[in-house]
Amino acid sequence: MSFPAACCNTPPVKADYTPKGHKTTVGEMQCYFAGPADSKRAILVNYDIFGFHANILQLCDILGDLGYRVALPDLLRNNPLTENDLGTSGVFEGFKNTRGSWQSIKPV
Numbered sequence: 001m002s003f004p005a006a007c008c009n010t011p012p013v014k015a016d017y018t019p020k021g022h023k024t025t026v027g028e029m030q031c032y033f034a035g036p037a038d039s040k041r042a043i044l045v046n047y048d049i050f051g052f053h054a055n056i057l058q059l060c061d062i063l064g065d066l067g068y069r070v071a072l073p074d075l076l077r078n079n080p081l082t083e084n085d086l087g088t089s090g091v092f093e094g095f096k097n098t099r100g101s102w103q104s105i106k107p108v
Contacts, residue, residue: 017055019032019034019054019061020061020064021060026073032060033071034063035070037069041068041069042068043068044071045063045072046073051078051079052072052078060072081095
């Protein structure tokens with residue numbers, strides 16, 4: 001599979017953000033929570049291949065500030081792709097076939 005040059009050569013957005021929520025372990029999975037714990041409305045957020053990146057934590061906090069209880073599970077188990085992985089031949093295919101597959105993230 002080939003990707004457009006812009007996909008692999010454009011650096012990711014850098015965020016200087018301090019999260020407002022908190023991380024806790026649920027079962028065996030790390031999760032990030034934001035928003036009021038007693039909210040009657042909830043949103044389950046999923047991230048991209050970069051995991052618990054500052055941008056996705058900021059999104060969770062924005063939704064939490066709107067009154068939603070937000071949960072962001074760490075489906076990649078603290079093993080996301082990194083900025084250094086971008087543009088490296090075969091890295092995305094390897095990710096998709098291992099860390100990014102249901103077999104690798106489903107509960108045991």
